[in-house]
Amino acid sequence: NAGVTQTPKFRILKIGQSMTLQCAQDMNHNYMYWYRQDPGMGLKLIYYSVGAGITDKGEVPNGYNVSRSTTEDFPLRLELAAPSQTSVYFCASSYGGGPKGYTFGSGTRLTVV
């Protein structure tokens, strides 16, 4: 089982550039999440989705956009990258939304210079 797959693993962006972080899961999970983790901090929720076509903001959504056109994919879009978006991004999925069943991806380390 692949679980939750994130690409790329590393990326360096220049200020003002845009990019999409990819996340795909093959477990038929309906819930998907994007978190960011700054150095020495816990994870903060950016956006989440409870199913295809439905997304909602988390704790820190500014500067990001998401879409959920299929059950499997939940890409995170960064427009006009800023140094404050330098972080490690984790995608996660779960079935039914309960916290115990979260499966995390291995993360994308993004640096904005």
Added chain:
Amino acid sequence: EDKVVQSPLSLVVHEGDTVTLNCSYEVTNFRSLLWYKQEKKAPTFLFMLTSSGIEKKSGRLSSILDKKELFSILNITATQTGDSAVYLCAPYNNNDMRFGAGTRLTVKP
């Protein structure tokens, strides 16, 4: 505003020592509290506690939740070098886990 505070921020011990990690929280619509272990990459699930005073045990790890005083502790006995990691506590409220900053545990041989 929701708040999750973990202490200590870092801890260095020797193999065989016992450690206690603390988590205090103020989270609206609290449902449960989770503990995760994070090594180099993604967090991995350890415990979920929903009822106050219930101690969860898994081998050398155990955890207690006090919903009245709004805190949880994670105990690790007979520590091993493989326990070296960041331990995150995460109260859960319907849709979201609010993670603390974590405690970095280093276990020396």
